[in-house]
Every structure is written in C-alpha cells, then in structure tokens.
Amino acid sequence: MIDRILALLALLGSGLVTGVFFAVAVSTVPALMAMPPGRYIYAHKLLGRNWDPAMPIIVLTATFAAAGWAIGAASPAVRVSAAVVTVLMLGVSGVSHLCNVPINKRMRAVDPDAVPADWADPRPIWRRWHLLRTALAVGAFLLTSVAATWT
Template sequence: MTDLLLPLAFLANGLAAGVLVGTVLGVVPFYMTLAADSYVRAHAFAVGRYDPFQPACLLVTFAADVAVAVTAPTTAVRVLCAAAGLAAVSVVAISLTRNVPMNRWIRAQDPDTLPAGWDMDAFRRRWARWNSRRTAVAVLALVLNAAAAVALP
C-alpha cells in the first residue's frame, strides 16, 4: 500500500506546491504592477483556475499521507508522512481562512466601480503574505514526503 500511496502523496503535493511557488514567483509580482481595475480582473481570472486544482491536490496529499502514516513499515516513514499530512491540511486551513475569503471578495467586485476608499496595495500585500505562508508550508510538506520516500526500507 505504501508503494502506491506515498508516490501519490508526493505527486499531488508536488503539483500543489508547484502551483503555489509559481504564484509567488510570477503571479504576485505581476499583480503588484497592475492598476486596480486590471488587478481585480486578473486576480478573479486566476482564482477561478487555481482554486479547484490546488485544494484537490492538497486533499489527495493529506489522505494519502494519513493512509501511509497508518500503514507504513517503519516509524520514520509514519512520522514523516503524518507531519506531511498535517502540513498539507494546514495549507488548506490557511487557504480557507485567509486567501479564499479575499479571493471571493475580489471576484464579487466590479472592476469599473470599485469601493471608495479601498486600499488595493494593502489588500495585495496581505493576500501575498498569506499566499507566501501557505506556499512555505506546502513546500515543507513536499520536503517531508521526499524524506519519507528516502526513508523507505
């Protein structure tokens, strides 16, 4: 079972972490260059593509890691996968409590009539900060899954 589930966790985790790292490296810096109306359009466009994919990958990572943590042949692999699963579900928690509410707010805005007094720069910085945090946790999960793969007998 571990021979099937650990590669699945590693693949799903790598895809999710890759999307998040790509966002940190390319999308966020691009967002920072945009005028308010263009930013709202670009953010809403991207969110509709990333949101279904990234959470699904993280939930597959979590489920596979939990299954490996229960069935792995060694304590080291069990502990590493349990930690990786905890990290993956932490990314989901950060997303659901921080980034997703902000994403929903952006998607609900009309780019041509943005709320008076909206501090777009503060909003972008706050979204980017939470995105960087969840990216770091997703990469930590990936490192833990890689260590678990190396620790297999």
C-alpha cells in the same frame, strides 16, 4: 504495496501544490502587485476562476494519502514523517480556505471598472497568506521526498 501508492500520491500531490504555489509567488503575485486596482481585480478574476476545485482536490488527496501512509508505514521514521506531512498539508488547506479564499471571494464581488474610493487593497495580506501556505507546501514536499526515499 499500498504504502508505496500512498507515498506516491502524497509526493505527487505535494509536489504539484508546491510547484503551483512557487510559480504564483515568484511570477503571478509580483505582476498583480504592480497593477492598478481595476486591472488587478480584472486579472485576479481571470487567473482564479479555474483553480477551484482542482487545487482543493489535489491538496486534500495529498493530505489523505499522507495520513494513510502514516498509518500504514512499516518504518517508525516514515510514519512520523508522513504524519508531519499530513499536518503541513492540513496547514496548506487551512490557510487556503480560511485566509486566501475569503479574500478571493471579496475580489470577485468588486467591479474592476468601478473600484470604490475606499477600496482596501488586499494584495499585501493575500501575499503573506500565500507565502505561508507556500512554505508549508515546500516543507511537505521536502519531507515527503525524504521519507519516500526511506521506503
């Protein structure tokens, strides 16, 4: 029974993360890329203020659920799949915390009404890191979905 609960938590968490990241990738990022620097910084601050701690909690819950599922699954195929999901979700967390979050913090420190002349636009690199973590989340969600159907 516990393996089904862990599978459900891994599936729900990886699905939520994938949905949020996909929406950001196809809608929010292109809109932010089209904005002039001051407007971008202002919008970035507004959009980013409610993600923490919600997204880290969801990502880490899904990660720990997948790890527990990998340990307790009866089927070797499900154990291996859940272990790979755990690694993928750790990748999501790692990219978020080590790459995207530091950029977000730097942007929060910039005054949107007084963007420095030498301001280095972080949007292209932020987008690349975001697309990487989105791909990791999609992989985790797909594999979780497949493994959950084997249970």
